[in-house]
Amino acid sequence: MDFKNLTVLGSGSWGTALAQAFASRFENIFIWGRNQQIIDEINKNHSNTKYLPAVALKENIQGTTDLKFAFDKGDIVIVAIPTQFIRQTLERIDYTVDKPVISASKGIEIESLKLISDVIAETIKINKKLVFALSGPSFAKEVAAGLPTAVTLAGDLEIGEKLQSILNTENFRLYLNEDIIGVQIGGAVKNVIAIATGASDGLGLGNNARAGLITRGLYEMTKVAKVFGGKPETLYGLSGMGDLVLTATGDLSRNRTFGKLLGKGLSVEKALQEVGQVVEGIKTVKALKKIMEKENIELPISDVVYRVIYENLSPIEAVKILMNRQPKKEEL
Template identity: 40%
Template sequence: MSKVAFLGGGSFATALSNLLGEKDNSVYIWARDEKVVHDININRRNSKYMKNIVLNHNIIASMDIKEVLKDADYVVFATASHAIREICKKAKEYIEEKSIIINVAKGIEEGTSKLMSDILEEELHNPVVVLSGPSHAEELAAEIPTTVVSSSRHICHAEAVQELFMAPYFRVYTNDDLVGVEIGGAVKNIIALAAGVCDGIGYGDNAKAALMTRGMSEIIKIGEKLGGKKETFFGLTGMGDLIVTCTSMHSRNRRAGILIGSGSTMEEAVKEVGMVVEGIKACKAFYFLKEDLNISMPITDTLYRVLFENKDPKEGVLELMQRDRKKESN
């Protein structure tokens, strides 16, 4: 079977690793935390991130990135989006020419507005595949039915990753719209954070439905502008990911938003969640990108002001509701 190297030992990496281990692949996890490495190798658990599952015996953890990457058929980047370039530079001399790169991080690079696939192709020169969709690690680890999308500029690589991950409880589709898949996965984090803010304020289902629907409009606007296909945004990596991230308490973005809507500062919310909240960095990056592209994204605008300009969330919602009249299709 294949050797699969994971760069990052968080919850999603752990869940995916266990799936692949159960399929008799040789799975290596590179983690910086010595306690995580020890826990995986000795106790067959990752108590820090995914304490409720016993890990398959085919999984080995290490702090030695060279050992993890040696002879790997696939290398999975399972780190926070803002760390992708740093990890690329650290790993590139050890990544085999044959290795297919799989990215599961969602976001764009602050300052350059580059997609994760752009960074990986720029730094590594290996085939790149994005694996994305509505897939909370907690449910995947519990083998609850989950569906995702494998996307690449070359469909043969997407199909190879599809075959690698397919399992009775994990269905993988392919899609050649790499830009659309990545933009949907990144912008939905902004909308999920805003949905959490509305929940924290105490608004109900009407407000949530409106926010998600108009949020989808923002995803489509900027996604099409950047070259994505409209139909992609109505699929798993657009609408599907938006639904799960806006409605689930597994969502770090939603949980952080609830805290902010309840009166916590952004910093307090991130500390309480205890993990990276991708929607915060995504909001900042897409706020400036949509300004450069001259695209109207009022939810993103408002959330940016709440996060970075101390805008009162209730005032922000009121301003959204009282904007000039317009057609729904605009």
């Protein structure tokens, strides 16, 4: 495979940051987005001030609103658009795809309860060996600034090694993992746990509470991974524990910020407005609620996050529910 051009679907902070991170490794980077104003700014000013202010984009990055043009141009395609819009976007690609497609989005499709790799494989005509997932502790702002970042690339190892060699940069390091299921579960569920830790911090409950939520949240992530057929041990790596710690404690986290605002007393609507960007955990927790009911499993933290967002449970009542659960043996 000859990798000269890279296409990134998604002109938000994450998609733009990935384009910037990989710009040194390709002749051309194409960013696809629906917002004409953002695309025009990328092309005219080499910037995306709405999502990554103060970042000067590399000269070989160009934007387009033409999905098929962007998809055709890339020798590798990275999907970095909100999870719930991926299917309807990729349905417009009505031909056989013979190139790697990497999901960098994090979530579970609510209607089907499918992972993004499965949505990609279902929606476009592609060999499953060409579908990958990229996940790990990686704030867009820091990636775009060229700060050191390590993530996981999950999928077929033979093709993955070729992708690893081209995508690795001085500041962006990829580790390979075959467990594409576990890697995606980590990236999805950690957003819900980050909302919980944010709410805890917003309530002023301290470091002990935050550490407890992170640790028990990791256990919930492993339970969901098992349901989907992933390996629990995958969640102890970059795409699980690494991403969870970052998102649950870092102030650049949209999910944590959203939760923190809820803890401080803002409504869901006002907190969302304050964040000003997509908060994936809001959608993911709806999928987790359906999984709890379908599989008859307990995910106590995810359950109270769902009730806070969709059933008007107050964050302080959510804490009482968690702390007053029946005492039990610690399971790992």
